[in-house]
Amino acid sequence: MNTSHALPRWADLVLLPIVCLGVALLVAAAVVAMVGQNPAEVIMVLIQGAFGSARGLSYTLYYATTFIFTGLAVAVAFHGGLFNIGGEGQAIMGGLGTGLVALWFSATLPAWVMLPLMLLAGALFGLAWAAVPACLQAYRGSHVVITTIMFNFIASTLLVYLLVNHLRPAGTMSVESVAFSESAKLPDMRTAMAWVGIDWPTSPLNVSLFLALLAALAVYLYLWRTRGGYHLRAVGSSPGAAEYAGINSRHQIVIGMSISGALAGMVGMNEIAGVNGRLLLEFVSGAGFTGIAVALMGRNHPFGIILASILFGALFQGGAEVAFEVRGFSRDMVIMLQGFIVLFSGAMVYVIAPRLAWILAFANRLFHQSTQSSKSGATHG
Numbered sequence: 001m002n003t004s005h006a007l008p009r010w011a012d013l014v015l016l017p018i019v020c021l022g023v024a025l026l027v028a029a030a031v032v033a034m035v036g037q038n039p040a041e042v043i044m045v046l047i048q049g050a051f052g053s054a055r056g057l058s059y060t061l062y063y064a065t066t067f068i069f070t071g072l073a074v075a076v077a078f079h080g081g082l083f084n085i086g087g088e089g090q091a092i093m094g095g096l097g098t099g100l101v102a103l104w105f106s107a108t109l110p111a112w113v114m115l116p117l118m119l120l121a122g123a124l125f126g127l128a129w130a131a132v133p134a135c136l137q138a139y140r141g142s143h144v145v146i147t148t149i150m151f152n153f154i155a156s157t158l159l160v161y162l163l164v165n166h167l168r169p170a171g172t173m174s175v176e177s178v179a180f181s182e183s184a185k186l187p188d189m190r191t192a193m194a195w196v197g198i199d200w201p202t203s204p205l206n207v208s209l210f211l212a213l214l215a216a217l218a219v220y221l222y223l224w225r226t227r228g229g230y231h232l233r234a235v236g237s238s239p240g241a242a243e244y245a246g247i248n249s250r251h252q253i254v255i256g257m258s259i260s261g262a263l264a265g266m267v268g269m270n271e272i273a274g275v276n277g278r279l280l281l282e283f284v285s286g287a288g289f290t291g292i293a294v295a296l297m298g299r300n301h302p303f304g305i306i307l308a309s310i311l312f313g314a315l316f317q318g319g320a321e322v323a324f325e326v327r328g329f330s331r332d333m334v335i336m337l338q339g340f341i342v343l344f345s346g347a348m349v350y351v352i353a354p355r356l357a358w359i360l361a362f363a364n365r366l367f368h369q370s371t372q373s374s375k376s377g378a379t380h381g
Contacts, residue, residue: 049321070291086148094265126265
């Protein structure tokens with residue numbers, strides 16, 4: 001049963017994620033208390049570490065940038081009725097495309113040509129990696145969940161093979177490429193803010209944050225302001241009805257997954273071009289799977305995904321501070337907190353949403369009854 005139809009749109013997008021987050025925090029606080037820690041202290045250190053300073057905020061937004069890309073990738077596929085669990089592999093391939101273009105051309109091309117070319121290459125590599133499972137589902141009936149999981153492993157193995165055997169400089173032990181030329185590096189936020197006279201601390205945050213926000217705006221405009229987006233959502237809602245209306249569902253499967261893969265492929269602009277300045281292993285680090293939780297918590301809406309990405313960025317940055325500052329609180333406990341949020345934003349939403357809908361309906365009835373009573377009293381008076 002799709003519980004979102006039982007809630008008003010505003011409640012589904014705003015109130016439900018807040019309630020799910022609140023329940024997750026309450027349960028996590030209870031577990032923290034059970035292991036002998038002070039929940040209030042843990043939460044305060046986490047918030048302070050994530051938002052209490054410009055440097056902490058920078059790290060939070062740096063993590064959030066990657067999650068926006070992968071969350072949008074999951075959301076676009078979801079609106080087409082597809083569960084793209086291959087964001088990890090698509091991000092790996094996108095980073096590979098970004099890195100290869102930088103290795104080949106950064107020594108000869110200027111930054112104003114190099115950076116858009118890297119963005120395009122990353123998007124195209126991610127698109128191509130997602131288009132294959134899409135075609136297999138659309139034209140051969142292979143389930144996209146299974147094929148995208150398999151493609152994650154293939155992408156990871158391919159990156160290892162290329163780095164170890166072809167892209168690693170001779171005589172070095174580190175499994176990474178040579179550093180890119182300066183033209184292939186995105187400006188960091190400290191440099192960008194200095195252009196407008198703002199002193200910003202040094203951090204991994206870079207201008208790919210603005211690329212992520214533009215991608216979120218583009219996804220919103222595509223899904224809700226274009227005919228193509230309407231066709232994709234129609235197929236996601238009811239493939240049979242969409243076919244009856246003349247929409248080719250097979251084409252929409254390929255289009256939706258291709259856009260999804262392109263969004264995931266842009267992760268390389270943050271991690272490869274914005275931070276590391278070279279191609280290396282583990283630059284995605286599970287962000288493709290975190291994107292699933294981000295999309296679920298953001299209710300597959302670009303604005304919600306931005307907020308959910310900031311939340312998960314705060315958990316990553318603030319969690320590191322908690323593990324460092326609070327005695328006896330390990331990184332594993334932070335992962336537990338993240339797990340509770342995923343649980344209550346995903347599976348448990350089907351338990352919470354009907355109850356929340358009942359509460360809202362009950363409150364609405366009480367409001368109308370009190371309104372009618374007030375009007376009746378005024379009439380008699």
